[in-house]
Amino acid sequence: MKKADLVSKVASDAGITKKAAECAINAFMGGVSNALSKGDKVTLVGFGTFSVRKRASRKARNPRTGTPINVPAKKVPKFQAGAKLKDAVK
Numbered sequence: 001m002k003k004a005d006l007v008s009k010v011a012s013d014a015g016i017t018k019k020a021a022e023c024a025i026n027a028f029m030g031g032v033s034n035a036l037s038k039g040d041k042v043t044l045v046g047f048g049t050f051s052v053r054k055r056a057s058r059k060a061r062n063p064r065t066g067t068p069i070n071v072p073a074k075k076v077p078k079f080q081a082g083a084k085l086k087d088a089v090k
Contacts, residue, residue, distance in 0.1 A: 036077055046084035053078045 001009075003025070011021035032050050035042050042050040057073040081089075 044082070046082045048082045048085055049080045051078050051080070052076070 007018055007022045007025060010016075010025065011018045014021065016024075032042050036050060036052050039052055041052075052075050055074050055076055058071050059068055060071050061067070062069055
């Protein structure tokens with residue numbers, strides 16, 4: 001499902017226009033992004049939890065040349081599915 005499909009589904013289920021549904025979805029994504037950039041966790045009970053995880057620096061190899069390179073530490077987003085979402089997928 002692409003974003004346009006999700007907008008259509010939300011608009012039809014909620015009985016609102018596609019423009020309003022797109023604004024709501026954009027606001028949700030922006031809110032989650034802002035919270036994660038501050039290091040906060042976003043929990044939607046039954047759906048899941050968005051959080052930030054730290055990845056340690058590590059050594060890797062360039063696959064083309066075989067020379068070792070250092071991959072710096074960084075923060076990455078993580079999503080852990082909730083119980084209701086897991087049950088719906090089964």
